[in-house]
Amino acid sequence: MKIAVCVKAVPDTEAKIAIADGKKNIDFAGVRFVTSPYDEFAIEEALKLKEKLGGDTTVISMGGAECTDVLRDSLARGIDNAVHLNDADFAGLDTLSTAKVLASAIKDGGYEIVFMGQQGVGGDNSQVPSMLAELLGFAQATMAVKFECDGTTFKAEREIEGAHEFIEGSLPAVISAQKGLNEPRYPGIKGVMAARRKEIAVKDAAALGVKGQVGGANLKATIKEMALPPERPQGRKIEGDSDAQVSELVKLLRSEAHVL
Amino acid sequence: MSQGILVFVEQRGGQVRKASLEALSEAHRRAAAVGGDVSAVLIGSGVKGLAAQLGKFGAKKVLVVDNAALENYSTETFTQALTEAVKKVSPKYVFAACTSMAKDFIPRAAARLDAACVSDAMDFVTEGANLCPVRPMYSGKTFGTYSLSGDLSFITLRPNVFALSEAGGDAAVEDLSLEISAPKAKVVAVHAAEGNKVELSEAAIVVSGGRGIKGPENWPVLQGLCDALGAALGASRAVVDAGWIDHQFQVGQTGKTVSPQLYIACGISGAIQHLAGMSSSKVIVAINKDPEAPIFKHATYGIVGDVLEVVPKLTDAVRKLHEHN
Ligand SMILES: Cc1cc2nc3c(=O)[nH]c(=O)nc-3n(C[C@H](O)[C@H](O)[C@H](O)COP(=O)(O)OP(=O)(O)OC[C@H]3O[C@@H](n4cnc5c(N)ncnc54)[C@H](O)[C@@H]3O)c2cc1C
Ligand SMILES: Nc1ncnc2c1ncn2[C@@H]1O[C@H](COP(=O)(O)O)[C@@H](O)[C@H]1O
16 A cells, blocks of 8 residues: 655644744744654654555655755654655645645656545644645544554544544545644654665656646735734732632723623 | 625524535625625525525625535535626625635635635735735744635634624525535534533533543533533543543644633643644633643633642532522
8 A cells, every 4th residue: 555644844742933034934943943843753653554454655845955854853763765846846835836836746657545644733834735635635534532444444543523534435535634643653763774774766846747737826825924823911910818819800800801 | 707706604503604604794894995795605405594684794695506416515506506606796795714624725716716715714814805804824933914806705703803783784695596506525414512501612601621630521511611601511531532531622733722801821831832722712711730831821810729639619609690690
């Protein structure tokens, strides 16, 4: 079985976020990139499926130089092959263009299943998996917390507001991982050493057949301006013993904040 | 030329989501700037009776895709129904509440129609007849204002952020009958999870507990406050990871995003990943015994104290208040 995993390189979630000159993006100077946390669940699920059914796993990441370490991290965890989709045209893509580039790399590869994260942290879009499924004409189950597959059909469970949804479908499919799907393994020293020697295939827009089709004038959603969140007004600590604190709090919530 | 705003109104089991009515209210407020009418689309089985009330919230027309095959939500069937409705109405914008259903199928519909898609808008800036959605990024550490191009864009709106208003009038109800294609994957069952009576992501008040509540045996203390306030219960990741409570209660970057009127953080330190899920709350109250806890930097009101002492007193005070009113 051919299994693909899409991973995004994102700024470390602890990174201090500052806005770059021009206000179109954050300032990436000094920012460390990591595998988007949800993608770690996607990698793990791919490894588990291969252990169960056999086959071949390929990790795919689109972006600039920041993808290399992230791809190596996937290889170190046990993914077989890595593909880096890298082209100047791919900078600043919106979600639909991103899905188009990923689709171009996946469509003729004979993949039966694509694992992804439910959200790329940072952009926080939660869109690319559903878009990719549509472009490939695959079934989908997003935000999966449980997943089973026998090689031709799959079952997935997802959390929705106040309930769980149970999905059954047939392959090929795109599955996006929610926290809870599994416990990701971490690369061991042997894996890290082996990953260093593995080759990462690099493909550009021309090789993927998307030259002139993504980015630039094709973009449908672009950031006009980025700003820091509105400052919250300076808060207030309520003094006194717990009885005094509680009665003061209730008073403030009623007559100042008007929320009670 | 496309015009107006089409709002996808989500219903489950014959209940229209409040967050969808918020999206409809916002569409009504933005319609004058955008030009054209506000219409709504309802998708399901036996849902026609829900259509007329949507007029009040601003829909001039409600398209109803009523089909036995749409009884349960499935990505592909709803994508088909929505995209057909969009082709019929030719709106400039499609709005939907940013719920787990919308997150699943709205991007698929956008890809089918080769349209822009922006999720989790919290505000709009208008530029002539164009809407520029403003949305949090980097877990709320920045806000991005987007320019959209093309004749059609999909936008999902964060629940609890846009005001409900009943400024509309009557709606014309129209059937859109479709032959629904068999999906490659479908929802075969939906099981209610034991959890909040009010859905966490839509609750007006949220009371959350963290490691400071000491142990799972103390959830009833917080639940008492929830009951007194009509609030939903939330939790930090630390207590979810410790197995004190199910993941569906988790608030934060890897949990749910909430923006209630009032968020009460009990024994929560205020880690950046927790703030990611609740920093857009209108009023934040923090109860923590450590005066240096980072949560106090974000709290509107802070109480330095022991949660297990303060919360029961607060519950009593709220109950008394309600008795007097
Ligand atoms: C990738 C990633 C994603 C994450 N996602 C999330 C997420 O979605 N949601 C989330 O919450 N966290 C998330 N975290 C974890 C986050 O970093 C924190 O570890 C977590 O929020 C801490 O939970 P806490 O505040 O309950 O515990 P602690 O940080 O241990 O804080 C407990 C607090 O309780 C106070 N306290 C103790 N006893 C009492 C008492 N008797 N009365 C009053 N106060 C008391 C202490 O002073 C302390 O401030 C994530 C982390 C990572 C790396
Ligand atoms: N540039 C990218 N390269 C590879 N995968 C990506 C990329 N962007 C998004 N994805 C995948 O899509 C998921 C959801 O991303 P998003 O829709 O941006 O929140 C991520 O968790 C990845 O699995």
